[in-house]
Amino acid sequence: xxxxxxxxxxxxxxxxxxxxxxxxxxxxxxxxxxxxxxxxxxxxxxxxxxxxxxxxxxxxxxxxxxxxxxxxxxxxxxxxxxxxxxxxxxxxxxxxxxxxxxxxxxxxxxxxxxxxxxxxxxxxxxxxxxxxxxxxxxxxxxx
Numbered sequence: 001x002x003x004x005x006x007x008x009x010x011x012x013x014x015x016x017x018x019x020x021x022x023x024x025x026x027x028x029x030x031x032x033x034x035x036x037x038x039x040x041x042x043x044x045x046x047x048x049x050x051x052x053x054x055x056x057x058x059x060x061x062x063x064x065x066x067x068x069x070x071x072x073x074x075x076x077x078x079x080x081x082x083x084x085x086x087x088x089x090x091x092x093x094x095x096x097x098x099x100x101x102x103x104x105x106x107x108x109x110x111x112x113x114x115x116x117x118x119x120x121x122x123x124x125x126x127x128x129x130x131x132x133x134x135x136x137x138x139x140x141x142x143x
Contacts (some may be wrong), residue, residue, distance in 0.1 A: 004032070004039040013042055020045040027055040068111075075111045084108055 009032065016028050020043040027045020031038060078084045084093065086109040091098040093108070 003139055004034050009040045013044065015038070016044050029055055029059055029061075031057075073113045075108055079108075086112075 002137070012030065012032075016030065019025060020027055025045070026049050027047065029041075029043045033039060033042040041057055043057045043059065047053045047055045047059055075084070079086065086107065088103060089107045090106045090110070091104070092107065097106070097110055
């Protein structure tokens with residue numbers, strides 16, 4: 001592949017393997033591409049350290065809130081290209097999100113926030129009821 005150093009890719013893989021051996025993390029799946037061509041795709045380490053089940057290239061990882069940063073980048077790139085607007089409904093992008101109360105409640109602007117829009121879907125009283133502190137009770141900070 002043009003423009004990608006196989007020696008540097010080898011050093012990267014060796015560094016990850018050393019980290020796994022040193023137990024800095026269980027493993028990693030690394031995919032490096034340039035101009036749409038994959039230069040290296042490797043699964044290194046274990047999905048489960050106790051069973052020693054090796055990672056696969058298609059292993060699924062729990063990214064939690066880290067995924068929001070990547071989603072924001074992709075959403076804003078799509079906006080720059082003119083593929084969508086912040087007012088584009090999620091149901092127009094993800095057909096499985098169609099139907100019911102959520103169809104028109106969530107738009108692309110919500111990808112960039114931590115808000116789930118559950119109050120718009122469930123109504124303010126139902127959405128907040130699960131998380132309300134009973135009257136007169138306070139949390140550890142006295143709130």
